[in-house]
Amino acid sequence: MDHSLQDHASYIGRPVSELPTPALILSKPVLERNTQILLEDVKQLGIEFRPHIKTLKCTEVTRMMLGDGLHRRIVASTLAEIRGSLDLVKEGKIDECLYGLPISASALPFLETLNKSLKIILMVDSEQQIDLLEAYAAKSSSPVVPWPVFIKIDVGSQRAGMTTHSPCLPRLIQRIESSSAATVYGFYCHAGHSYACRTEDAAAAVLQTEVEGVVEAAKVLVDGKNDRRIVVSVGSTPTAHVVKRLQGALPEGMELELHAGNYPANDLQQVATSLVEPTQQAVRILADVCSVYPDRNEALVNAGTIALSKETGEFPGFAVVVDRPQWSVVRMAQEHGILGWTESDQTSRLIEKTGSKSSDGEKVEAAFVVGDKVLLYIQHACITAAMHYAYYVVDEQDIVRETWVPWKGW
Template identity: 75%
Template sequence: MDYSLQNHKSYIGRPITELPTPSLVLSKPVLERNTKLLLEDVKKLGITFRPHVKTLKCTEVTRMMLGDGLHRKIVVSTLCEIRGALELVNEGILDECLYGLPIFPGALPHLHNLSQSVKVQLMIDNEQQVDILENYFEKMSPKAAPWSVFVKIDVGSHRAGLMTESPSLPKLIQRIESSPAATIHGFYCHAGHSYASRTEDAAAAVLEAEVEGVGKAAKFLINEKPDRQIVISVGSTPTAHVVRRLQATLPEVMELELHAGCYPSNDLQQVATSLVTPEQQAIRILADVCSVYPGRNEALINAGTVALSKESSDFPGYGTVVDRPQWCVVRMSQEHGILGWAESEQTTRLMEHTGSKSSTGEKAESAFKVGDKVLLYVQHACITSAQHFVYYVVDEQDIVRETWVPWKGW
């Protein structure tokens, strides 16, 4: 068993320099500021909010994202996230969980069981999924209420969903509406391609395209049933950062809902969009310097692929040293990370924000010694967080004040 999982509470009250490594360090003040900012934007717009809990997957952050019950529904990527969130159902601050993958047979019995404790909604983008729901429905005795579903719309990321121009979309809508096993609650899209945005204007354009895309899809149903109330759910963290700029207007029968997930923590991918500052990153990985190699101007740390992930962005490497951002993890194996010099426009930007110690031509033997602790900003908070069994939650002075255990499994 991981040592931190057995002993994490013993580090409360201690500085992060005393933590076992590699460790995931979470800044609670940054989490709170980031969460509050989006909740305020949503409130000003008067729209519904459904946080995606896949990034940090824990009770404490989910409670924060919901505003302690101000908003009462979430979207999840795994069954374990629903199971973990049942604690918030029992607290009376969560009512609804959307399972974010297009439904498949193996998940249905688990989702049915979970629906006895909380309202569970499903994602549909193929008529075969309706067949699966009907087959399961036929076997149930007594018959349950039809599943509440979102139709998944592809607005450009080409990961899941149907394009609004697809002839399969109106057929799918009719198929669901004629089924005893499902009823359409709304239309959902995720603009994963918004991560390529580099300005507010670009992100705002993607957001407008999201609303236009799901709104167009919803009209297939509204044209048939003009009094039908329909939810259209849009969002991603980059577009959520500019939701205050939303200009789209919708028919009265459409309720606009925003979803986003990475925004409490952020990461280098988000900083690369220019929509958040480096200081808005709540996650850092603490690692030990294990060796230094002057001949190749590199250093070895004990944080490799399974502590960081092999995600990338405009920032070079797989993680950046917080106070020396021109040093980054340039290569990795499973448990080994190699720090190397990687000067770029993005690392220069980080230097300006952090008051970095780095200087052009700095040598590894000057920057690092065996036994040094280094803190790394990460490329993708969602995948990095999934590698760690405990989060060490710190205050502004990097003193551990709490430890949070995330939900694990599928």
């Protein structure tokens, strides 16, 4: 059993310097500020909000993202996330959940069971998925109740979904409309390519393209049908940061919904967009310095691939030392990482924004000693968080005040 699952609560009240490593540190004040900013933006716009709970995967953060029940819809990427959210369903904080992957045969029986506890929305982007739903319904001994489905629209990320100009889209809509096993709930897109944005204007343009794309798709169903309500769901963390810049009203019969997931945590990839500040990163990894190598100006820490992930971005390496941003994890093996000296415009920005230590060409023996603990900013919070079995939740002084256990598995 992982050490953190055995006695994580025993560290409550202690500074992070006393934690076993590697450990995932969550700043609760930063989490609260990040979630509140988006809740306020959504409130001012008067639109619905559906947080994607895939990043930190725990009851406490999900409750925070929902505004403690102010919003009552979620997106989940795994069945484990939906099962974990059932405690919040019992609290009366969640009414419905979108299973965020195109529906698979293996997931359907579990989703059918979960649908008894909260409303489950499915994601589709192929007529073959409607065949699957109809075949499943034909084998069921229960009366057929159509599954509400979001149709996934590809607005440029080229992951799941189909483009609005694809000849397959109207055929899929017609197929669903004529099926007894599904009904169109809405149209959904995720602008994953917005992570490449580097200005508010660029992110706002991507967001506007998202909205226009799903609205164009939804017009097929609402034109001339005033009693029809279709949800158009847009968002990603970069575009969520500029949601207040949305322009124009939706056609009658459409309801706009924003979704986003990474924003409570943020990470180096988000900082690289220039849409968030370095101090808005709520996640850090604590590691021990295990060895120092003056001959090659490097050090070894006990945080490698399975503590950090191999995600990269515009910041050098796989993670950056919080108080010495010009030192980053430049190489990794499974259980350890190598700290090396790096320079880039992005690390210079970290130094400027955070007042971190900076010394051009610093020698490793001046920076680190065996036995030191270092805090690391990470490239992608979603993947790094999935590696850890307990979160150490700290206050402004980095004292552990709570420990949270995330939902694991698929």
